Each structure stands twice: as structure tokens, then as C-alpha cells.
Amino acid sequence: xxxxxxxxxxxxxxxxxxxxxxxxxxxxxxxxxxxxxxxxxxxxxxxxxxxxxxxxxxxxxxxxxxxxxxxxxxxxxxxxxxxxxxxxxxxxxxxxxxxxxxxxxxxxxxxxxxxxxxxxxxxxxxxxxxxxxxxxxxxxxxxxxxxxxxxxxxxxxxxxxxxxxxxxxxxxxxxxxxxxxxxxxxxxxxxxxxxxxxxxxxxxxxxxxxxxxxxxxxxxxxxxxxxxxxxxxxxxxxxxxxxxxxxxxxxxxxxxxxxxxxxxxxxxxxxxxxxxxxxxxxxxxxxxxxxxxxxxxxxxxxxxxxxxxxxxxxxxxxx
Numbered sequence: 284x285x286x287x288x289x290x291x292x293x294x295x296x297x298x299x300x301x302x303x304x305x306x307x308x309x310x311x312x313x314x315x316x317x318x319x320x321x322x323x324x325x326x327x328x329x330x331x332x333x334x335x336x337x338x339x340x341x342x343x344x345x346x347x348x349x350x351x352x353x354x355x356x357x358x359x360x361x362x363x364x365x366x367x368x369x370x371x372x373x374x375x376x377x378x379x380x381x382x383x384x385x386x387x388x389x390x391x392x393x394x395x396x397x398x399x400x401x402x403x404x405x406x407x408x409x410x411x412x413x414x415x416x417x418x419x420x421x422x423x424x425x426x427x428x429x430x431x432x433x434x435x436x437x438x439x440x441x442x443x444x445x446x447x448x449x450x451x452x453x454x455x456x457x458x459x460x461x462x463x464x465x466x467x468x469x470x471x472x473x474x475x476x477x478x479x480x481x482x483x484x485x486x487x488x489x490x491x492x493x494x495x496x497x498x499x500x501x502x503x504x505x506x507x508x509x510x511x512x513x514x515x516x517x518x519x520x521x522x523x524x525x526x527x528x529x530x531x532x533x534x535x536x537x538x539x540x541x542x543x544x545x546x547x548x549x550x551x552x553x554x555x556x557x558x559x560x561x562x563x564x565x566x567x568x569x570x571x572x573x574x575x576x577x578x579x580x581x582x583x584x585x586x587x588x589x590x591x592x593x594x595x596x597x598x599x600x601x602x
Contacts, residue, residue: 294319295327302331302348307356328357372401373410380417383474387423389431394418424474428505434469437478437504440512441466444519446483450509451502459508465517467499472537476504483517501537501582538582544602545585546577551595560588575599 294317301308308328314321328348335346349360376394379385385393394414402410440447447466452459464480471477479499549557550573557576558564564578578585589596 290317291323291327294323295330298324298327299331299334302357302359305359307351307354307358309356369402369406369410372397373413376410376414377417380414380421382471383422383424384471384476385423385431386427386429387421389429390421390423391418424505426505430476430504430507433507433510434476434504436510436512437466438469441468444516446513446515446517447480448511448513449502449507452506452508454503454506463513464500464502465519467519469504470537475537477537478502478504478507503537538584542579542581543585544577544579544600545589546575546599546601547589548597548599549574549576549592549595551592561585 297317298308298313308324310321310324310328314324317324332348335348338346346359346361348357350356351358376397379390379394379397398407398410437447439445444465447464449462449464450459451462462480463483464478465483466478466480468479469476470479479501481499546567551557554566554574554576557574558566561576561578561580563580564576567575567577569575586601589598
């Protein structure tokens with residue numbers, strides 16, 4: 284290797300090392316140190332920029348070298364981290380597998396795309412090995428329905444405030460009923476995706492326990508057998524606008540119904556688990572390890588959950 288080329292490589296590696304360690308490169312100073320003119324240093328910086336651009340394809344991290352006027356020199360700047368880290372993508376894959384929300388074919392395809400598209404190539408095999416056993420033993424849900432495209436269409440209807448006609452198979456008697464609804468939210472809870480929607484037909488609403496239109500009905504997406512997004516739009520006045528985030532905090536059991544306020548005592552070993560289960564829960568008091576808790580929850584699901592806690596929970600009031 285010619286001495287000139289060797290000097291250039293050593294110089295570029297030296298500049299790269301300084302940049303990666305947070306140093307500011309003053310073009311005039313380093314040109315003197317390396318015994319070259321400033322144009323050579325400028326070309327070296329351009330070579331480093333090109334290298335960082337090509338490296339981003341492998342690592343997902345987009346770095347570049349910028350001129351900092353305040354520091355009067357060049358420094359490294361991370362523009363964005365385009366891909367998920369190994370640990371992030373592993374966590375997401377584990378959550379997806381544990382959700383069991385999709386058919387096995389859908390799940391395997393999504394995991395493969397996530398890993399291939401987000402993990403640096405050198406680490407793809409390591410991530411795949413970490414979830415290989417769970418993939419092999421993955422058990423899909425009994426409904427075996429494919430509904431990703433359906434969810435996308437419903438999501439667009441929610442965003443555009445379009446009415447949707449659905450044919451829905453009820454759980455209690457397996458009958459398929461038709462509804463015209465105002466879709467307002469898509470949510471996931473314990474294996475299933477749900478659509479929250481307001482029923483448009485007043486005659487249909489008369490069959491429900493709760494007549495107040497401010498309470499949405501909850502539909503399992505996999506039980507929506509047919510649907511049609513209508514051109515007709517609905518309007519929710521700003522004062523009564525639907526707050527999906529607020530509903531999500533109060534619908535933890537995916538049962539429709541009125542907003543209930545519940546107070547109970549909890550004597551179990553993990554009050555944190557109760558607070559995590561009921562995002563609106565507030566600890567009113569605590570004495571000798573017994574907590575008095577209040578919360579707001581939509582629907583009747585809270586009653587079943589409270590009963591499932593056995594002797595650890597005693598209901599004070601529910602209204």
C-alpha cells in the first residue's frame with residue numbers, strides 16, 4: 284500500500300474516532316496536525332458522511348457530520364434511529380406471541396417482517412432463535428378469523444366519521460344481527476380486538492339495558508361477519524365528542540353498559556395489580572394493609588372481576 288493511501292486511511296479513522304467520541308473537529312487545527320491542507324480534511328469528512336449514510340442501512344441508525352457554528356467545528360449528530368433496537372423488537376415479538384390475536388400464518392408472517400425490516404442483519408438470527416420455541420408452539424384462537432383488512436377499513440371509517448353497516452354474530456345465541464353504527468374506537472383486550480360504536484337505530488336500542496346514547500356498544504371484530512362502510516357521515520358535537528383515551532381507561536372488560544362508580548376494599552398482596560387493571564382507580568385510604576379504592580368503569584364486566592378476586596375484595600358501593 285502506498286504511503287499516501289495509508290496516511291489517508293489512518294487520518295480518516297482518526298477523525299472518525301474523534302467524532303464518535305464526541306469531539307469537535309476544527310478543520311484548520313487538524314490539517315496542521317496531519318500535515319495536509321484543509322481541502323483534504325474536507326474530503327475526509329465527506330468520506331465519513333458517505334460511510335455513515337451506507338452504515339445506516341445495516342444499523343438503522345442515521346448519523347451525519349454537521350458544522351457547528353457555535354463550536355466552530357464539525358461534530359457528529361444522530362438524525363434519527365430508523366429501526367427498533369434488538370431488545371425493542373424482541374419485546375414486541377414476545378407481546379405479539381402472547382396476545383394470540385392472529386392466526387398462526389398471520390402471526391408468523393408479521394413476526395418475520397418485523398424482524399427482517401427492523402433488526403440489523405447481523406442480529407436477525409439471534410432474535411429469531413430467541414422466539415423460535417414460542418413460534419413452534421403457538422396456538423391460534425378458536426375463531427381462526429383473518430380480519431386485519433377489516434380493522435383497517437373500520438379504522439378509516441372511524442377517522443372519517445363514516446357510518447358502517449355490520450352483520451354481527453352475537454355470542455349469547457349465535458344469531459347474526461344487522462346494525463347501522465357510528466364507529467368510534469378500535470381496542471384490544473385479552474386475545475381479541477373490539478369495535479366500540481354507537482347504535483343508530485332507535486328501535487334496536489330499545490332492546491338494550493342502557494338507553495343513553497353516550498354509552499357505546501362493544502363488538503368483537505372477529506364476530507363482524509360482513510360490513511359496509513357508507514358514504515354517509517355522522518357528526519358528534521364538540522361538547523360531546525368521543526374521547527377514545529378516556530373510554531379506554533374505563534372499559535377494561537369489554538362489556539357495554541353505563542358508567543359505574545365503584546368503591547371496594549382490597550386486602551391482597553399486590554395493590555399495584557389492581558391499579559394497573561383499573562387505570563381510573565384511586566386509593567382513598569389504607570389501614571393495616573387493607574386499601575379502600577374507588578374507580579370509574581363502563582359496563583358490567585367490573586362485577587365479574589370483583590367477584591373473581593374472592594375474599595381479597597369487598598364491595599362497599601356500586602352506582
